[in-house]
Amino acid sequence: MKVLILCTGNSCRSQMAHGFLQSFDSRITVCSAGTQAAGKLNAGAVAAMKEIGIDISNHTSDQVEQYLxxxxxxxxxxxxGANEVCPAFLGKVKHRLHxxxxxxxxxxxxxxFIKSEFHRVRxxxxxxxxxLYIEQIKPQLS
Structure with a gap:
């Protein structure tokens, strides 16, 4: 099972999602990327995940082109956000979700307050x- 998580900067939300999904099941290959990858992780995201025992500090902020x-x-x-454009992925995909x-x-x-926002979104x-894992992904792995 291969999952790609996309965002614009690939420094925060996609990295947290990557960390969670990987922690749910080691049989899933998870990657994350951005259309305008920041090249580094957001320190607030790394800290918020570390607080709950998931270390994403070794993740990289990658450009989506390397996965096409x-x-x-x-x-x-x-x-x-309403003013944010989600990336389109034109590669071979079985399921596209937002x-x-x-x-x-x-x-x-x-x-x-800023820390509380990281916790809320996390x-x-x-x-x-x-x-998603319980309802869609795990049944496909059984």
Whole structure:
């Protein structure tokens, strides 16, 4: 089972989703990429995941082009906001899904509020991807 998670910057939401999905089942090959990859991970995302025991600090922020020639069981976009354009993936894909989440890296305010936004979005990503795993992916692995 191969899953590609796409976003614009591939530094925050897609990286958290990547970490969660990989933690659910080691039989899944998970990659993440961005149409305008930042080239580095968002420190807030890394910290939020580390707090719950998932280390994504070794992930890389990759350009989507490096995955276009591969076949995927799932390609999942995780862009959220109304003014944000989700990337299109033109490669060979069995299932295309969109699961939109707010971008916590755009949060402004106190450090406490910004941290709470990372936690909120992290928890939404966990819940959404766990539901996808249980309802769609895991049955295909059995």
């Amino acid at each position: 020639d591969q076949e995927w069981d799932y390609v999942i976009t995780v862009c959220g 699961m939109g989440f707010d971008d916590p890296s755009h949060a402004t305010g106190t450090d406490e 928890d939404q990503i966990k819940d959404g991807f766990y539901k």
